[in-house]
Amino acid sequence: MRITIKKGRIVDPAHRRDKTGDLHISGGRIVAIGKAPDGFVPDRVIDGTHRIVCPGLVDLSASLMEAGHVNHVSIASEATAAASAGITTLCCPPDTDPVIDTPAVAELVHQRAGLVGMSGVRCIGALTLGLGGVTLAGMHALKNSGCIGVSNGRIPVNNTAVLRRALEYAATCNLTVHLACEDGFLGGDGIVHDGTMAVRLGLPGIPETAETIAISRALLLIEQTGVNTHFCRITCAKSVDMIAQAREQGLPVSADVGIAYLYLTETDLAEFNSLCHLRPPLRTLADREALRRGISAGVIDAICSDHQPCDDDAKSAPFGLTDAGASTLDVLLPLGLQLERDKVLSLDQLIASLTINPARIAGLDRGHIGVGATADVCVIDPDRSWTVTRNTLSSAGKNSPFLDWEMTGKVTHTLVAGKIVFEHAGDDST
Secondary structure: OOEEEEEEEEEEHHHOEEEEEEEEEEOOEEEEEOOOOOOOOOOEEEEOOOOEEEEOEEEOOEOOOEOOOOOOOOHHHHHHHHHHOOEEEEEEOOOOEOOOOOHHHHHHHHHHHHHHOOOEEEEOEEOEHHHOOOOEOOHHHHHHOOOOEEEOOOOOOOOHHHHHHHHHHHHHOOOEEEEOOOOHHHHOOOOEEOOHHHHHHOOOEEOOHHHHHHHHHHHHHHHHHOOOEEEOOOOOHHHHHHHHHHHHOOOOEEEEEEHHHHOOOHHHHHHHOHHHOOOOOOOOHHHHHHHHHHHHHOOOOEEEOOEOOOOHHHHHOOHHHOOOOOOOOOOHHHHHHHHHHOOOOOHHHHHHHHOHHHHHHHOOOOOOOOOOOEOOEEEEEEEEEEEOOOOOOOOOOOOOOOOOOEEEEEEEEEEEOOEEEEEOOOOOEO
16 A cells, blocks of 8 residues: 655654655555655555654563463554554563463464564563573574564573573674563562662562662673673663763663653552552652653663553552553553653654664664655654543553553554554544
8 A cells, every 4th residue: 555644743863854744655665755756646645734753663572471372461462552552563571471482482472463463573582491590592593583682581590600601692692682680689579669668568678789789790791791781671870870881881781761660659659559569669759860861861772661461350469469560552652752741851862762772772674764664654643632541541451550640642543564553543544
């Protein structure tokens, strides 16, 4: 199908483009920006007036829960939800069931996502077999099956010798290691940030040193091995400083932050709100502000959803027995747009942190809309207001800490390889 998106505000940080114009798509690719090619007659015209037209979002971490069996939360349900949120590429961490530690599982995930035909899914393979932190996974085979990197998910590799060997192996495979840093002994059985709310609620705490010591250990090993490393979901002010210093020293590191950590803090745990039970835990207001400064300064490269859908039972037990995680696919973009309205980020910085920056970390030719690029495109009405409710969440996971929040900004159209995979009912196009 030939498609023209007319008179939209085209924002493409990869090409330093921010101007109003037309975008022309044919054969799944961008064929022109501005004037249509000679003889180009669109089959479909989308009105982009007063709307933002940008690359499809690339989400570095969205748990899909299943690979080998069907659950109410599935690859199909979350890839469909992602499309409605403007996310055209989802990076799936290895903590599916079964774990993505063999090519067969990676191929199964990619195959199921392909059958859905919505947002693209790319696997992050396991660093160790079963995420057990003992035996290295077959990283060459995982790379050959399409994995964009390797990770041990949220489970710490406590044995430093194993971690060193894993980083060396990943370096020989030219694979990026995605590290969610926590010292397993300091984190232990902790549930919330080791601070005021932990004392007030009588819950075991996770100190910020559980994160910073793990980052310090990793940086020393990165210096030794030279492996490309991505720090996932950092939460502490000190972590931002450490990563900034590592970059100044020339270490090959990048970092992201989950969207919830740019808004929520430990105080949101009041009244034992299990929807705010996250891992790593929500930190202090000072940490939140440091994370915002970090993304503004470019120390933190990307913002991800850190989507972890749970069923209702997993969040209805006493706080200490509930599952950690939040459903955040639907709110990634509108909360990001609020950062721009609050002058935390420029629109260019925001779109870059959601598109080209995560695409580069993942090693994907995505996140840009230059002529000849794959037509993964998101059309956004930045002024459309809506309320987060169980009914307005597209994800099968309804465990959102943002329930009843008023949002501004809504995706009207999502295109994946030139195919319209989501279209908001009632939006004008011909």
